[in-house]
Amino acid sequence: MNSSYLRDYLVSTLRRALRPIARLLIGAGIRFDEFAHLARGVYVETAIRDGTGTPGMPSRARIAAIAGITRSQVDNYIDNEGALALEDPTLMRLPAEVLQKWHSTPEYAGPYGIPLELQFDSPADRCIRSLVALVMPDADPRVALDELLVTGAVVPSGERHFRAVSRSFMMPDPASPEVIEHVGRILSRLGSTLEYNTDPRHSEKRLELRIAADRGLPVELVPEFEKYARVRATDLLVELDNWLSPYASDELDSANRVDTGVNVFLYVESPVPDEPLASLLARAGSARG
Numbered sequence: 001m002n003s004s005y006l007r008d009y010l011v012s013t014l015r016r017a018l019r020p021i022a023r024l025l026i027g028a029g030i031r032f033d034e035f036a037h038l039a040r041g042v043y044v045e046t047a048i049r050d051g052t053g054t055p056g057m058p059s060r061a062r063i064a065a066i067a068g069i070t071r072s073q074v075d076n077y078i079d080n081e082g083a084l085a086l087e088d089p090t091l092m093r094l095p096a097e098v099l100q101k102w103h104s105t106p107e108y109a110g111p112y113g114i115p116l117e118l119q120f121d122s123p124a125d126r127c128i129r130s131l132v133a134l135v136m137p138d139a140d141p142r143v144a145l146d147e148l149l150v151t152g153a154v155v156p157s158g159e160r161h162f163r164a165v166s167r168s169f170m171m172p173d174p175a176s177p178e179v180i181e182h183v184g185r186i187l188s189r190l191g192s193t194l195e196y197n198t199d200p201r202h203s204e205k206r207l208e209l210r211i212a213a214d215r216g217l218p219v220e221l222v223p224e225f226e227k228y229a230r231v232r233a234t235d236l237l238v239e240l241d242n243w244l245s246p247y248a249s250d251e252l253d254s255a256n257r258v259d260t261g262v263n264v265f266l267y268v269e270s271p272v273p274d275e276p277l278a279s280l281l282a283r284a285g286s287a288r289g
Contacts, residue, residue, distance in 0.1 A: 021187070024180075024183065028180075038084075040067070040069050040073060040077070041077045041083055041084045042084075043063075043067040043069070044063055044067060044069075044073075044074055044077040044078065045077070045084060047063045047066060047067060048063070048078075052066050060074050060075065060078065092169070092181060092182065094132070094135060094136055094139055094144050094147075095144050095147045095148050095151075095153070095169050096168075096169040097135040097136075098131060098132055098135050098144055098148065099148070099153055099154075099164060099166070099167055099168065099169055100167070100241060100245070100248075101131060101134055101135060101248070102115045102118075102131060102164050103115050103164065103167050103241075104241070104242065104245035104248075105131075105134070105245075107125070107126055108126065108131055113242070115163070115164040117157050117161040117162065117163045118131065118161060118162055119160050119161055119162070120141070120142075120145065120160070120162070121141075128141055128144075128145050128162060129141040132144045132145075145162065148164075148169070149162075151169065152165070152166070153165065153166040153168070153169055167238060167241070168234075186263060186265075189263060190263070193206050193207075193208050194208065207262065213225075222268060226266055229266055230266075233264045236264075237262065237264065240262055244261075
């Protein structure tokens with residue numbers, strides 16, 4: 001198969017991958033010129049950080065030629081630190097890790113991993129405050145507890161105690177920075193795994209399994225399948241989480257660590273085939289008329 005044919009398939013695949021991202025951008029009011037500015041910058045950043053397929057660091061002129069942008073634009077992204085600014089991480093990881101330690105640390109979990117009911121600040125060595133300090137010593141324990149209470153992962157128990165009723169941290173407001181950050185992380189991780197597995201230099205591929213209903217599933221059975229998949233996937237993820245727990249200790253060497261894990265998600269694709277854009281607009285215009 002020649003490179004031109006593969007390139008055509010890649011462009012078509014990119015179109016499909018960009019559509020859910022475009023929906024997010026349009027919904028957030030981000031214009032195309034803002035997206036184009038970001039995409040140009042990512043081209044420059046990727047060429048520098050990951051290379052261009054030739055030995056050594058590419059020159060600015062080569063980056064401009066490969067990316068198809070002007071030399072002045074390349075200079076702007078390299079010399080202007082604010083051109084590709086990154087927001088500070090949200091605190092979404094804090095409550096998620098608090099829940100994980102609440103279920104897996106012997107001081108906070110009873111038999112069979114059932115989390116103990118805790119008070120906020122007493123006793124000093126087994127309470128919400130000390131639990132949050134295990135994850136992030138300088139974090140505000142009240143903020144972490146409030147987040148867990150708002151999402152329903154933790155509930156009050158009596159006048160002074162709190163009880164964890166979920167092992168996973170449910171997302172807060174769907175329009176919150178935490179959710180947007182979550183979407184970005186998932187897309188980045190999935191993209192990295194797919195890119196790694198398609199690289200012929202990697203003979204050992206990373207886990208990337210999938211199942212699908214042959215010829216589709218009757219739409220009325222989708223909720224039943226999702227319920228079944230959710231239960232089975234949760235059981236597997238809890239088992240994996242238990243495997244990882246012993247290696248989360250701050251006492252272990254942290255000099256050579258990487259973020260790793262397993263994401264599971266269910267997908268439902270629209271059964272409606274792509275229709276030419278002109279036909280869609282014409283039909284919508286006829287309906288309005």
